[in-house]
Amino acid sequence: MPAVTETREQVEKLGKSSYEWGFETDIEMDVAPKGLNEDIIRLISTRKEEPEWMLEWRLAAYRSWLKMKEPTWAKVTHPPIDYQDVHYYAAPKKKDGPKSLEEVDPELLRTYEKLGIPLHEQAMLAGVEVPEGEEARLPVAVDAVFDSVSVATTFRKTLSEAGVIFCPISEAIRDYPDLVKQYIGSVVPVADNFYAALNSAVFTDGSFVFVPKGVRCPMELSTYFRINAKNTGQFERTLIIVEDGASVSYLEGCTAPMRDENQLHAAVVELVAMEDASIKYSTVQNWYPGDENGRGGIYNFVTKRGACRGARAKISWTQVETGSAITWKYPSCILQGEDSVGEFYSVAVTNNHQQADTGTKMIHLGRNSRSTIIAKTISAGKSDSTYRGQVKIMPRASGARNFTQCDSLLIGDQCGAHTVPYIESRNMTARVEHEATTSKISEDQMFYCRQRGLSQEDAVGLIVNGFCKEVLKELPMEFAVEAQKLLQISLEGSVG
Amino acid sequence: MSELLKISGLHASIDADGAPKEILRGVDLVIPPGEVHAIMGPNGCGKSTLSYVLAGREDYEVTAGSALFKGEDLLAMEPEERAAAGIFLAFQTPVELPGVNNANFLRTAVNAVRRARNAPELDAVGFLKAVRAATKNLSMADDMLKRNVNVGFSGGEKKRNEVLQMTMLQPTLAILDETDSGLDVDALRIVAEGVQNLRSPDFSALVITHHQKLLDYLGPDRVHVMAKGRVIRSGGPELAKQINEEGYAAFLKEAA
Numbered sequence: 001m002p003a004v005t006e007t008r009e010q011v012e013k014l015g016k017s018s019y020e021w022g023f024e025t026d027i028e029m030d031v032a033p034k035g036l037n038e039d040i041i042r043l044i045s046t047r048k049e050e051p052e053w054m055l056e057w058r059l060a061a062y063r064s065w066l067k068m069k070e071p072t073w074a075k076v077t078h079p080p081i082d083y084q085d086v087h088y089y090a091a092p093k094k095k096d097g098p099k100s101l102e103e104v105d106p107e108l109l110r111t112y113e114k115l116g117i118p119l120h121e122q123a124m125l126a127g128v129e130v131p132e133g134e135e136a137r138l139p140v141a142v143d144a145v146f147d148s149v150s151v152a153t154t155f156r157k158t159l160s161e162a163g164v165i166f167c168p169i170s171e172a173i174r175d176y177p178d179l180v181k182q183y184i185g186s187v188v189p190v191a192d193n194f195y196a197a198l199n200s201a202v203f204t205d206g207s208f209v210f211v212p213k214g215v216r217c218p219m220e221l222s223t224y225f226r227i228n229a230k231n232t233g234q235f236e237r238t239l240i241i242v243e244d245g246a247s248v249s250y251l252e253g254c255t256a257p258m259r260d261e262n263q264l265h266a267a268v269v270e271l272v273a274m275e276d277a278s279i280k281y282s283t284v285q286n287w288y289p290g291d292e293n294g295r296g297g298i299y300n301f302v303t304k305r306g307a308c309r310g311a312r313a314k315i316s317w318t319q320v321e322t323g324s325a326i327t328w329k330y331p332s333c334i335l336q337g338e339d340s341v342g343e344f345y346s347v348a349v350t351n352n353h354q355q356a357d358t359g360t361k362m363i364h365l366g367r368n369s370r371s372t373i374i375a376k377t378i379s380a381g382k383s384d385s386t387y388r389g390q391v392k393i394m395p396r397a398s399g400a401r402n403f404t405q406c407d408s409l410l411i412g413d414q415c416g417a418h419t420v421p422y423i424e425s426r427n428m429t430a431r432v433e434h435e436a437t438t439s440k441i442s443e444d445q446m447f448y449c450r451q452r453g454l455s456q457e458d459a460v461g462l463i464v465n466g467f468c469k470e471v472l473k474e475l476p477m478e479f480a481v482e483a484q485k486l487l488q489i490s491l492e493g494s495v496g
Numbered sequence: 497m498s499e500l501l502k503i504s505g506l507h508a509s510i511d512a513d514g515a516p517k518e519i520l521r522g523v524d525l526v527i528p529p530g531e532v533h534a535i536m537g538p539n540g541c542g543k544s545t546l547s548y549v550l551a552g553r554e555d556y557e558v559t560a561g562s563a564l565f566k567g568e569d570l571l572a573m574e575p576e577e578r579a580a581a582g583i584f585l586a587f588q589t590p591v592e593l594p595g596v597n598n599a600n601f602l603r604t605a606v607n608a609v610r611r612a613r614n615a616p617e618l619d620a621v622g623f624l625k626a627v628r629a630a631t632k633n634l635s636m637a638d639d640m641l642k643r644n645v646n647v648g649f650s651g652g653e654k655k656r657n658e659v660l661q662m663t664m665l666q667p668t669l670a671i672l673d674e675t676d677s678g679l680d681v682d683a684l685r686i687v688a689e690g691v692q693n694l695r696s697p698d699f700s701a702l703v704i705t706h707h708q709k710l711l712d713y714l715g716p717d718r719v720h721v722m723a724k725g726r727v728i729r730s731g732g733p734e735l736a737k738q739i740n741e742e743g744y745a746a747f748l749k750e751a752a
């Protein structure tokens with residue numbers, strides 16, 4: 001049976017599940033017919049009111065995708081995906097841009113409430129400007145992507161006063177075509193890999209960030225992705241450009257309702273950091289992982305890559321991955337600038353039947369470029385997790401350094417964890433260090449905690465959070481607390 | 497009630513390479529409220545096993561007998577329920593929890609137990625005050641709280657950390673499994689004082705030890721001698737002195 005099938009009319013509510021975000025929003029949708037061909041791509045491009053060059057770019061991507069095959073090297077297995085059985089465009093019906101709160105679909109507002117997006121200033125969600133003082137109280141600007149479209153971007157005014165552009169990428173394509181044209185596909189070329197090519201052909205929305213020279217973005221920027229409609233693929237495209245001496249911290253959060261069929265997600269994220277620029281990109285990925293028997297869940301095939309183009313540029317990826325049935329994801333850094341810095345901090349949790357093949361690539365091109373990789377893998381239930389890390393030192397990267405630490409924690413004895421390092425050094429002066437450990441939560445530890453009055457869940461929570469501490473501390477505060485709770489929830493029922 | 501803990505005919509075995517190995521072979525023991533009892537016995541006679549079985553460790557299978565705590569069937573409870581009911585075990589070998597901050601661990605434990613006992617949880621400030629006072633009484637360095645639970649602690653520090661946990665968790669029955677082993681003379685006195693400070697009509701202790709010294713500080717109400725998985729003799733503090741002077745040979749012969 002193909003993984004993505006039009007199955008039931010009703011989404012069967014799963015009896016027992018710890019997936020807290022499994023609700024569906026009842027909103028009028030504008031959905032393109034299933035299937036992928038040049039006409040669908042034209043339709044997407046038209047709906048998005050895109051310029052001709054964008055359409056051509058998409059079509060070129062589509063044509064190369066047709067010639068490509070799904071990669072098979074990752075340690076994940078799934079039934080064949082029928083790419084013709086997916087809706088490539090779904091959007092809440094447009095009611096001519098909300099002018100006031102009353103015009104925003106109340107169901108949508110309720111969804112944000114349930115997601116816990118800090119949007120209690122609901123007028124902002126509607127794009128209605130609020131007084132200055134009000135804005136300043138909330139530290140995070142939010143762009144929410146709901147199925148295929150960006151629904152709200154808050155704090156535009158404050159940001160634009162600082163010269164920062166933060167908007168849906170579809171808007172950027174219309175309003176800042178030169179910037180988009182210059183950078184899109186410059187880090188992840190259209191034909192980079194099967195999923196990236198697919199995304200380039202059909203991406204529907206995502207965020208665009210531009211921070212001009214010397215500007216420190218005055219607040220955290222945040223995007224929430226939510227897949228809602230049935231049988232829709234979600235293909236967001238994010239492009240972040242940070243000019244010389246500028247900096248930004250960007251958060252990405254994800255949820256999806258529970259469904260008993262698998263859903264496809266293939267995003268592309270491109271980061272460009274110029275001289276002395278810094279980008280901190282944090283993700284808490286919480287897509288629906290499927291039920292305890294391995295039914296349903298998101299297939300998450302993501303290409304994330306950053307380029308440190310200038311000297312002393314810095315890109316830091318932090319991710320906490322607890323969701324998805326399958327995760328295929330390797331946020332990477334291309335360290336072109338001298339003294340540029342790449343960092344990757346990751347916690348990947350798998351439980352039940354989840355599969356994760358994730359890791360990073362650090363490509364050292366610039367002299368004295370440095371990279372740090374801290375990857376924590378937690379496997380429970382019957383799940384399987386692989387860390388795959390590539391460190392490549394090119395001939396010109398004299399004095400380059402990498403430090404890699406991979407730690408795996410196993411809970412129970414039916415799960416697996418694998419570490420696959422690829423190290424290639426083509427410069428004698430470079431230094432690469434790799435450390436790896438595997439441990440188990442021992443019965444001694446569990447008994448000790450329980451003897452002190454902790455429940456099994458609390459005990460696992462404490463030990464797991466302790467195990468991930470080095471990574472969690474890299475997350476912005478509010479996110480770190482959220483992530484801790486998430487870790488605990490995703491491991492529920494993994495012991496005893 | 498004249499008995500806080502009543503153990504009758506307790507048999508327990510462990511799975512040793514697929515075959516059950518009986519370690520406790522009919523233990524009888526009664527501890528009334530407010531009393532301190534000592535257990536002595538040769539290495540390998542089952543003292544730690546008894547403490548684990550009382551605390552609810554799952555590797556041991558109870559094959560016969562009973563244990564009532566405050567009149568309730570102790571053996572039917574989960575380990576954390578026993579802790580909430582008031583049983584505390586100071587481990588002979590305290591367990592390391594890498595990455596888990598000692599203060600955080602302690603606070604989580606204290607509040608878990610308080611919740612279960614319907615007592616209000618301690619907030620950060622309340623907890624800090626209580627734990628500072630306790631560490632001071634035990635002459636523990638403040639940085640012990642910032643470190644990870646038992647990781648890199650010296651033998652003596654681990655034992656003191658157990659006593660700190662005991663103090664904070666306010667048990668009705670503390671089982672101390674060789675908490676005095678490996679302590680220097682000053683530490684031994686401090687630990688003994690830690691136990692003495694808890695003494696009240698609502699606190700009893702079962703002290704497993706090989707040494708006279710701790711018992712001199714505590715002045716136990718009863719001393720039990722254990723051998724081959726059973727309590728073979730019980731008596732007053734003079735029993736401990738006799739063992740100290742003569743060893744176990746006489747007792748073992750008598751029991752055989």
Ligand SMILES: Nc1ncnc2c1ncn2[C@@H]1O[C@H](COP(=O)(O)OP(=O)(O)OP(=O)(O)O)[C@@H](O)[C@H]1O
Pocket residue numbers: 510511512517519537538539540541542543544545546588
């Ligand atoms: N997992 C196990 N497999 C086999 N034998 C075991 C196991 N655990 C304990 N034993 C045995 O049970 C017996 C009792 O052990 P226990 O630790 O209770 O002794 P103890 O009286 O506390 O000794 P000590 O004074 O040395 O601490 C010992 O012979 C020990 O080897």
Ligand SMILES: [Mg+2]
Pocket residue numbers: 543544545588673
């Ligand atoms: Mg022992």
